[in-house]
Amino acid sequence: MYDGMLVENNLFDVQVHEGIVASNDRRSTHNNRQMPIHNKMQHPEYQTFDKLNPFRIHWNIKARVCRIWHQFQDQRSSHQKTIMKVLLIDEKSDQMLLTLEDNEIKSFGKNLREGTIFYIKQVKVVDASKTYRIVPGDFQLCLRQDSRVEEIIEDCNNIPSDRFHFKNFDQLPQLVNKIEQLIDVIGIVVNVSGVSTIRKRDNTMTQKLDVTIIDARAKSILMTLWEEILSFYKEQLSCPATIGKDLIATSVLVREFNGNLYLSSSYSTKLILDSEIDEAKHLRTWYADNKELRSTTPITDSNHKRATIAEWKSLRPDSATSNVVVGIKATISRSQLDQKIWYLACIKCGKKTLKNEENNYCPGCNLSSTETYPRYIMRLTLTDHTDTANVVLFDNEVAQLLQTSKDELSSLIADENEADKVAEKIRSILWKSFIFYLKMNGNGNNNPNQACPIKRISEINYAAESKRLLSLISNR
Ligand SMILES: [Zn+2]
Structure with a gap:
């Protein structure tokens, strides 16, 4: 009995399984045995991410760019300030976020491309933001006036190209509205909706697209992709061949609507179809064996908050x-x-109508006669x-x-x-x-x-x- 309860309790521990993407450095495939451009002796000193802290003025690092995205910060003025976010990964597979603003984007931003490796010298370490964290860790990076960015041309196969922090679908109910940390998920695409236009709370219109993914236990969850990332993926997702493919979605948030859970994209969400990581291969094998799958179960919030x-x-x-x-x-x-x-509701606004002689009057629309439904x-x-x-x-x-x-x-x-x-x-x-x-x-x-x-x-x-x-x- 006691053992059984222990197992039960373990379900409540949120565990992460990591997906590390090996480096796919094209230069290495040519079996290039020439001397690297830098001699070992000339390598500048650098620290790995696990050694960094805000208590030193600046640091030198060596890292690969995993992901880049742009974000807009409302400055309460007519023009929006653009921020460039760069997710870096080092030779120990640790990740850190680097933020570039204004002039930094102009001077450094154009050199930073996904997949390339850099020395970044005189970089500053600051506390990580308390919300919407992309990767675990207490610190993040920003540039100083004297920071320098140098691209490394030689092979660096020891630095992976990305790392994901996957959550299992059955962990999602515990993560509803946890805005401190965004999560990564992986699943098989079983449905893609058309693009729809909806009204936001501030009364502006926005576009969204829903993708349903399942895990290897045939549990399903809906993922809503919002306008800011939709343009990058709309065509790819709308292609019928996408159904049945494995999909990695990074940096999503678990939300809830009337007890149903769904995933919501963020500015930093990236989608990767047909990945080469082990998790994706396992999923593909499972799905190939279970193509006849009759039914999937949506993830609902069974651990719903209860109250008297x-x-x-x-x-x-x-x-x-x-x-x-x-x-x-x-x-x-x-x-x-x-x-x-x-009661008879107005077909236009859903509000209760009043009988006015032979007509149904809607006070909501101020129509003397409106069509109704019960x-x-x-x-x-x-x-x-x-x-x-x-x-x-x-x-x-x-x-x-x-x-x-x-x-x-x-x-x-x-x-x-x-x-x-x-x-x-x-x-x-x-x-x-x-x-x-x-x-x-x-x-x-x-x-x-x-x-x-x-x-x-x-x-x-x-x-x-x-x-x-x-x-x-x-x-x-
Ligand atoms: Zn009405």
Whole structure:
């Protein structure tokens, strides 16, 4: 029993598996036995990344450029400041980020190309940023006025060309909204959506594309690629031959929407198809043997934050957590008794319409007559051992709770002879227990009389509940 729990607990340790890309130096393939350009004696002194710290004024390093990307920093002015980020790797496969700004981009930036190796002399070491880190490590690099960058022409096969810090798909639920460290993932592409245009919070429009990838346990996750990197990859991804290929995505963030996890690209995200690293080869072999794969399981947040009703009411979420969903295990202690569980919504804006003689008036659009569709709504009171909460359910969740579909519901409601059936369905949910998922900043937190919308309902899986409780007890 004890052993079993230990194994269970190990699942909660976030482990990284590393993918190191061997150097693919073309010069080395020519079996070039000529003397290297630099004589050994002339090699300048340099330090490997593990020796660097901010307590010395400057350092000399020798490193290969793995990845380069540009980023815009809003200067609250009319022109945006461009920042160039360079990820470097050294002979011990350690990585460090170098940031170039303004004039540095003009003077040094054009010489730095992915794959090339440099001595960088008089480089400065500073603390790494606390958020959106690309690679582990406490420090990063920047240039000084007297810094010099010298390209190394000779072979340096001991310096790999890149290194990835992969997370397994089953580790992703623990990494939701962890903006401190971006992660790398690898999977097989099983679906690519078309490019769609959506409205951002600041009301500007942006483009995105969704890619679904699976791991070698047929777990799937959606990855959203945002506009800033889309132009580099749009054509390649939209090609039908991409389906079934292995894909490495670097520097992505795990996000959650209504309990479903997805990956979100960043400025620094790079995509690599058909990689030569071992992880990619293993995945390809696995996929070739499992091409007939019937179904894949999306990664959901099974380790969802749980709360009692009292805890949920006392939550004071900040801006980073206000959209996080918590699960509450509770019993339906009161259901609305009337059968008015639907209203006619405006087809344009989704808001409730008002009957105005023969027409449906929409106050939202201020249209005297609008087309409508039925929306379902139910008000419930939930109870657990700590408190009660008023909640409201819509459409899919109403249908799920009444064990029916929206279509069946609309035909039942349209037929007056079926009124008893609807009433019976509504009565039957009383005293049933479920896990209800609500946002942390549910309206109920501020105003106890206002009902909080339910995002999702799940049946209680008693075996999983017992395991969860055991792990809570053993972690005390
Ligand atoms: Zn409307």
